Amino acid sequence: MDITGKVAIVTGGAQGLGKAFVEVLLDNGAKVCFTDIRGEEGRGVADELGKIYSPNNILFVECDVTSHSGMEGLFSTVKEKFGPINILCNNAGIGGEAFPLWEKVVDINVKGTIRGTLLGLNNMRTDCGGVGGTIINIASLAGINPNPFGPVYAATKAAIIQLTRSWAANPAVLKAGVRLNVICPSFADTTMVRDISEEMVYNSTAAQDFIEKIGIMTTGDVAQAFLRLVKDETKNGSILSVTKQQGQNFIEVRPHPVD
Ligand SMILES: NC(=O)C1=CN([C@@H]2O[C@H](COP(=O)(O)OP(=O)(O)OC[C@H]3O[C@@H](n4cnc5c(N)ncnc54)[C@H](O)[C@@H]3O)[C@@H](O)[C@H]2O)C=CC1
Ligand SMILES: CC/C=C\CC(=O)/C=C/C=C\C=C\C=C\[C@@H](O)[C@@H](O)C/C=C\CCC(=O)O
Numbered sequence: 001m002d003i004t005g006k007v008a009i010v011t012g013g014a015q016g017l018g019k020a021f022v023e024v025l026l027d028n029g030a031k032v033c034f035t036d037i038r039g040e041e042g043r044g045v046a047d048e049l050g051k052i053y054s055p056n057n058i059l060f061v062e063c064d065v066t067s068h069s070g071m072e073g074l075f076s077t078v079k080e081k082f083g084p085i086n087i088l089c090n091n092a093g094i095g096g097e098a099f100p101l102w103e104k105v106v107d108i109n110v111k112g113t114i115r116g117t118l119l120g121l122n123n124m125r126t127d128c129g130g131v132g133g134t135i136i137n138i139a140s141l142a143g144i145n146p147n148p149f150g151p152v153y154a155a156t157k158a159a160i161i162q163l164t165r166s167w168a169a170n171p172a173v174l175k176a177g178v179r180l181n182v183i184c185p186s187f188a189d190t191t192m193v194r195d196i197s198e199e200m201v202y203n204s205t206a207a208q209d210f211i212e213k214i215g216i217m218t219t220g221d222v223a224q225a226f227l228r229l230v231k232d233e234t235k236n237g238s239i240l241s242v243t244k245q246q247g248q249n250f251i252e253v254r255p256h257p258v259d
Helices: 016-027 039-050 068-082 101-124 151-168 171-175 204-214 219-231
Strands: 007-010 031-036 058-062 087-090 133-138 178-185 239-243 247-250
Touching (some): 007 068, 016 031, 016 039, 016 087, 016 219, 031 068, 058 068, 087 101, 101 133, 101 151, 101 178, 133 151, 133 219, 151 171, 178 219, 219 247
Parallel strands (some): 007 031, 087 133
Antiparallel strands (some): 239 247
């Protein structure tokens, strides 16, 4: 996909990986709407980016992915301001294992990503009045490998992988011009990883030791993987892992037993 002039939405874009996705899209000439629950931070980032890129290509909408009406309003606002949506990145996500935080983790990571994906499909499918495009969901390598420090987090990320692959396997969706892919990053340098605590994971000291051993990528490393999936129109239903040691690799899942 040639990104120039395309319309993109990134959830949770006020910092971290989401902000890096916003920047790489703007670098490539897209019109980008990013959302976040933190309004002040989001507006600050929009001002900051407006000094580097054309402010006409940037829109911040304060929006919580757990609010259905909020997310519906987001899609309407973006279509009114920028036109039909071509690129959607469901990035907003949190970690946390202690009660009651873990329930919020499920609400944001699983239900928020399902909500974004369904609204994306409804707005992007050519058989629903859209112009087609691409949806990229942000899971984690912890959605594939066991994460002894964060089982709930890992389970939510596994759900995102299967949500994405299952929609991608729907022939009607592909015919309607929408590709869906999922990124599984290892650790990247964001607040989520820097501020790891006992509320977030079991045994945060051991988790920090593990993270240091594995190594921490820059957010730019993950943004390059994101850019690759946006551009490459041959990819649908792919799982792209990104790690410090091995870079970008597509993860092959064994074929269905009846194939
Ligand atoms: N940093 C890492 O090492 C990795 C992160 N990920 C995933 O990448 C995504 C982004 O993570 P980071 O940038 O590291 O986190 P972060 O904590 O730096 O940024 C997350 C952003 O999402 C926003 N957010 C949180 N709840 C929200 C909600 N309900 N609605 C809208 N926005 C909300 C936050 O305000 C924040 O700006 C998450 O889904 C995370 O699970 C995956 C693998 C590795
Ligand atoms: C505040 C952090 C919240 C969530 C991330 C989390 O659960 C961090 C866990 C720390 C150690 C995890 C070890 C897991 C090992 C394997 O599953 C790895 O292959 C996973 C690699 C990356 C997970 C990165 C992430 O999603 O944050």
